[in-house]
Amino acid sequence: MSRIEKTFASLKERREKGLVVYLTAGDPDPRASLSYFRAAADGGADLLEVGIPFSDPMADGPTIQAAARRALEAGMTTARALALIEGLRRTHATPVVVFGYFNPLFRYGIRRFCRDARAAGADGVLVVDLPCEEAGEMLPEVRNAGMDWISLVAPTSGPGRVRRAVAMGSGFLYLISVTGITGARQSLPPGVEAWAREVKRRTSLPVAVGFGISTPGMARAAARSADAAVVGSACVRIVESNGASRTGPEALRRFVRSLKKELR
Amino acid sequence: MQENNKYAWPDRSGHYGIFGGRYVSETLMSALIDLETAYRKAKRDRGFIRELDSLLREYAGRPTPLYFARRLTEKAKGARIFLKREDLAHTGSHKINNTLGQGLLAGRMGKRRIIAETGAGQHGVATATVCARMGVSCAVYMGSEDIRRQELNVFRMRLLGAEVIPVDSGSRTLKDAMNEALRDWVTNVRTTYYLIGSTAGPHPYPVMVRDFQTVIGREALRQFREICGGLPSAVVACVGGGSNAMGIFTPFLPGKTVRLVGVEAAGLGLSSGRHGATLCRGRVGVLHGSKSFVIQDKDGQIREAHSISAGLDYPGVGPEHAFLKSTGRATYVAVTDEQALEGFDLLSRYEGILPALESSHAVAYGFRLAGKLGRSRAILINLSGRGDKDVPLIAGRKGGKRVAD
Numbered sequence: 001m002s003r004i005e006k007t008f009a010s011l012k013e014r015r016e017k018g019l020v021v022y023l024t025a026g027d028p029d030p031r032a033s034l035s036y037f038r039a040a041a042d043g044g045a046d047l048l049e050v051g052i053p054f055s056d057p058m059a060d061g062p063t064i065q066a067a068a069r070r071a072l073e074a075g076m077t078t079a080r081a082l083a084l085i086e087g088l089r090r091t092h093a094t095p096v097v098v099f100g101y102f103n104p105l106f107r108y109g110i111r112r113f114c115r116d117a118r119a120a121g122a123d124g125v126l127v128v129d130l131p132c133e134e135a136g137e138m139l140p141e142v143r144n145a146g147m148d149w150i151s152l153v154a155p156t157s158g159p160g161r162v163r164r165a166v167a168m169g170s171g172f173l174y175l176i177s178v179t180g181i182t183g184a185r186q187s188l189p190p191g192v193e194a195w196a197r198e199v200k201r202r203t204s205l206p207v208a209v210g211f212g213i214s215t216p217g218m219a220r221a222a223a224r225s226a227d228a229a230v231v232g233s234a235c236v237r238i239v240e241s242n243g244a245s246r247t248g249p250e251a252l253r254r255f256v257r258s259l260k261k262e263l264r
Numbered sequence: 265m266q267e268n269n270k271y272a273w274p275d276r277s278g279h280y281g282i283f284g285g286r287y288v289s290e291t292l293m294s295a296l297i298d299l300e301t302a303y304r305k306a307k308r309d310r311g312f313i314r315e316l317d318s319l320l321r322e323y324a325g326r327p328t329p330l331y332f333a334r335r336l337t338e339k340a341k342g343a344r345i346f347l348k349r350e351d352l353a354h355t356g357s358h359k360i361n362n363t364l365g366q367g368l369l370a371g372r373m374g375k376r377r378i379i380a381e382t383g384a385g386q387h388g389v390a391t392a393t394v395c396a397r398m399g400v401s402c403a404v405y406m407g408s409e410d411i412r413r414q415e416l417n418v419f420r421m422r423l424l425g426a427e428v429i430p431v432d433s434g435s436r437t438l439k440d441a442m443n444e445a446l447r448d449w450v451t452n453v454r455t456t457y458y459l460i461g462s463t464a465g466p467h468p469y470p471v472m473v474r475d476f477q478t479v480i481g482r483e484a485l486r487q488f489r490e491i492c493g494g495l496p497s498a499v500v501a502c503v504g505g506g507s508n509a510m511g512i513f514t515p516f517l518p519g520k521t522v523r524l525v526g527v528e529a530a531g532l533g534l535s536s537g538r539h540g541a542t543l544c545r546g547r548v549g550v551l552h553g554s555k556s557f558v559i560q561d562k563d564g565q566i567r568e569a570h571s572i573s574a575g576l577d578y579p580g581v582g583p584e585h586a587f588l589k590s591t592g593r594a595t596y597v598a599v600t601d602e603q604a605l606e607g608f609d610l611l612s613r614y615e616g617i618l619p620a621l622e623s624s625h626a627v628a629y630g631f632r633l634a635g636k637l638g639r640s641r642a643i644l645i646n647l648s649g650r651g652d653k654d655v656p657l658i659a660g661r662k663g664g665k666r667v668a669d
Contacts, residue, residue: 055565056439056551058446059289065433077563102287103550107564129287129550133277154291156453161294179291180451 003095003123004148004171007046008206008227017263018228019219020208021235021256022049022099024067025084026076032244033071034087039249040235041094043256046228047208048088049126052081052100059101059128061183063233066240078108082120089121097124097150097171102138110138114145124148124171132164139168148172153199155179155189162202172206175199175226177213184214184233188221197225220262231259271517273587278467280587286466287550288446295453300468302373307475312368319364320479323397324354326361328480330487330644335614336631343497343637345630347617347647348484348512357620357649358480358508359390359461365476367394370457377456381405381445383438383504384575384622385417386649387461392426402426405445409436410574416653435568438504438578442552462505463582466553470510470582477511484644485515492642498523500630501646502622503596504540504575506582508648513594520593526585527629529571530598540569541598542581543589551579556586572601573621573654599625607631608651608658620649621657 001009011018021040026033037048053068053076060068078100085096098117105113105127117125125142127135135149142149148171153162156179166173175196178189192209200207209222210230219229238255242248273280278300286296306312320326329352333345350358363380370378378395381404382388388404395402404421408430411418421428434440442465449458460469463477481499488496499516501509503526516522531539539545542557549558551566559567559579571577588594599607604621607628611619619627623646630645637643651658 055567056434056443058443058552059291059450061447072565101550103558103560103566104564106550107547107560107562128289129553131286131288131290131293133293134285134287152290154289154293156291156294158294161290165290176289176291179453181447 002148002171004047007095008172011046011227017223018046018208019044019256019260019263020047020049020210020228020230021045022051022230022232023235023239024051024053024064024071025081026053026071026074027067027236027239028070028243029074030076030080030084032248034084035249036239036252037084037088038091039253040256041092043253044260045094045256047095047097049097049099049230050081050085052078052098052104054101054104057101059181061181061233063184063236063240064182067236078104078113082116085122086120095123096121097126098122099126099128102127102130111141114141114147118145118147122147124150126150126174132161132168135168150174152176155195162199166203166205169205172208172228173199173203174230175207175209177209177211177222180211182211182233184237185212188212188218192222193225200225216258216262219259223263229263273584274467274471278471280584281590283555283583283586284467284470285555286553287555288466288553289450291450292453296466296468302369303468303472306369306372316365316368320361324360324364325352326479327483328352330484330491332491333615336610337634339614340631340634342639343634343641343643345634346488346496346642346644348480348644350480350508350646350648351617351619351623351650355390355393356652357386357390358477358511359387360393361479361511362461362473362476362507363387363390363394363459366459366472367398370459371398373457375455375457377401377452378459379403379405379445379448379456380459380461381438381441382461383410383441383577384573384620385410385414385421385653386575388426388428389417389420389424391459391461392421392424395426396424403429403448405429405431405441405448407431407435407437407441410438413657414574414653415656437574439566439580446552462507463510463584464505464552464554464580470554470584473507474510474514474584477507478514480508480511480646481513481515484512488644495519495522496644497637497641498525498633498643500525500527500626500633500643502527502576502626502648503543503581503585504578504622505580506585508646510582510584512646517593524594525629525633526594526596527625528596528598529573529576529625530600531570533600534598538570539598540571540576540578542579543585543596544598546579554583556583557581572604573625575622576625597629599628603628605658617647618651618655619647620651621654623648
C-alpha cells in the first residue's frame with residue numbers, strides 16, 4: 001500500500017475527510033517555502049501538493065501565476081523543488097504529490113525526474129497538461145519509481161474519459177470542480193456534489209475535489225460527497241500577503257487548521 | 265516513415281513523428297475531440313467545401329496573384345523572384361483563409377462566441393472580420409506590448425466590433441496572449457470557439473490551420489506551372505507559428521525536389537539571445553498544447569522571444585515545422601531585425617509593395633538566395649501580408665530620415 005493509499009484508508013477509518021493543501025515550491029523563496037510546507041503539515045493537511053513553478057501556467061489563475069513568478073524569480077528550479085521535498089521529509093511523513101506542467105519535467109528528463117522525486121520522498125505525480133492520450137510518455141516511469149499517478153477528471157469529461165482516468169490513476173482521483181482555471185472562488189459551482197457522487201460510483205479510488213475552494217465551509221461542502229478537498233489559491237494568498245515574514249507560516253498553519261476542523 | 269512520395273502526417277493521434285499531440289488540461293480534451301470530429305466531417309462535406317470556396321473567391325478575393333518581381337530580380341542578379349501576393353487578400357494577409365474556414369466550422373458547431381489570440385494583429389483582424397460577417401461576438405487577446413506596436417490593427421479590430429483584451433503578463437506578447445486565450449477557453453469551453461491563428465496549439469489545430477492555408481500553395485503551384493512550366497527551385501516563407509509557411513509548403517512536400525526554406529526572426533542576432541528563431545536555436549519541449557521546438561532555459565522555463573515583427577515574436581513554433589526540420593525536408597534560417605528592415609525597403613523601393621515586417625524576413629532571405637542561384641532558376645516567396653500596419657513603427661525607427669538607397 002502506498003503512503004497516499006494508507007492516508008486515505010486511515011481517514012476512512014477515522015470517518016474523516018481529507019485535506020489536500022497546494023503550495024508553489026519556492027514561493028516566496030526556497031527557505032521560507034519549506035517553512036510554509038511544514039506549517040501546512042502541522043496545521044493538519046493530510047496531503048501536500050508541491051507545485052513545480054512554470055513560466056507559462058495556462059491552467060492557473062492569477063494567484064498561482066503570481067506564485068510561480070515569485071518562485072522563479074527567487075531561483076526555484078525542478079531540482080530545488082525536489083530538494084525542498086527532501087527537506088520536508090526530514091521532519092514530516094505527510095504524503096507529497098508533485099504537481100506540475102510537463103515541460104520542466106520533460107527538460108529534466110522523465111526517468112531521471114521520477115527517480116529523483118521518489119528518492120526525495122515524493123509519493124505521487126500529477127501533471128496538469130498530460131491527459132490520458134499523452135500520459136504513456138510518463139506513467140510507466142512514475143510506476144517504475146513506485147509513485148502514484150494522480151489522474152484528473154473535469155466536468156467536461158464524459159463517462160468514457162472518467163473510466164479511462166480511473167483505470168490509469170492510483171492513489172486518488174482529482175476531481176476538478178469547475179470548467180475553468182485555478183483560483184479562489186466565493187461559492188462552489190452548483191451540481192458539484194451530485195457530480196462527485198456520480199464519479200464516486202465509478203471508482204474505488206478516493207476522490208479529492210479541487211479548484212476554487214477557499215473557505216472552511218466550502219471545503220466541508222466539497223468533501224461531503226467525496227473523500228477530500230484540495231485548497232490551493234486560498235493558501236497561496238497567505239504566502240503572498242505574508243512573504244518571508246516570520247509570522248507567515250503561523251498564519252498558514254492557523255488557516256489550514258480551520259479548514260481541517262470542518263473536515264473532521 | 266511513410267512511403268517515399270506520400271506525405272500523410274499527422275497520424276491519427278495528431279502526432280508528426282515525436283512532435284504534435286495534445287498537451288492540455290483534461291477540461292479541454294473533450295472540446296478538442298469534438299472539434300476534431302466536426303472538422304473531419306466538414307472536410308468531407310461538399311456543402312462546406314463549396315461554401316468556403318465561394319467565400320474565398322468572393323469575399324477574400326482569391327485566387328491571389330503570383331507576381332514576377334522584375335526589378336527585384338534584376339537587383340538580385342540571379343534567379344527570377346516570384347511573389348505569392350497574400351498581401352492582396354481581404355484584411356491584408358493570408359490569415360483570412362483560416363478564419364473563414366474555422367468561422368464556418370464554429371457556425372456549424374453552434375458556437376456564438378469566438379475568441380482568438382493575436383501577435384501582429386493580422387489574425388485578430390481576420391477573426392474580427394469573420395465574426396462581423398457572421399454576427400457572432402468576438403474577443404481577441406493581445407499582449408500589451410503588441411497593442412503598442414500594432415496600434416492600427418487594434419483600432420481595426422475595434423471598428424469591426426471585436427473586444428480587444430490586453431494581456432499584461434509575461435513578455436506581453438503573442439505567447440502570453442495565447443496563455444490567456446487558453447484560460448478563457450477552458451472557462452467558457454461549452455459556449456466558445458477558440459480560433460487559433462497559427463499551425464500551433466494542440467491537435468487538431470495544426471493540421472486544420474494547415475489545411476485551410478494550403479489554398480496558398482495549391483494556387484501558387486498551379487500559377488507557377490502556367491507562367492514558367494515546372495517547379496520553382498525554392499519556396500521561401502517566414503515562420504513565426506508557421507501558418508503561411510505550411511500553407512505554401514504543403515503542396516510542394518511530396519515531390520522532394522523543391523527546396524523549402526522557413527525564415528525565422530533572428531531579432532538582434534542569434535547569439536544575442538534576443539530572437540524568435542525557435543527552430544534554429546530552440547530545443548524540443550512542450551508549449552501551448554503541442555510538442556515542438558521551444559525557446560527555453562535549461563530548466564524548461566519558456567524564455568521571451570524578440571523580434572521587430574510582432575507576428576514572429578513567439579518562442580514556440582508549429583509541430584509540423586519541427587517535424588520537417590527533423591526529417592530535413594525543410595530547412596530553417598533566420599534573418600535579423602535590421603535585415604528584415606532592408607527587405608522592407610527593397611520591396612518598397614523596387615516593386616512598389618510595402619510588405620509586412622513578418623513577410624520582410626522572407627523577402628530579405630529570398631533576395632539573397634536568388635542572388636546565389638543562376639538566372640535560369642526561379643524562386644517563390646510567400647508575401648504573407650501587407651505592411652501598412654508597420655508604417656508607424658518603421659517611421660519611428662527611421663526618425664524622419666530619408667530612406668537610404
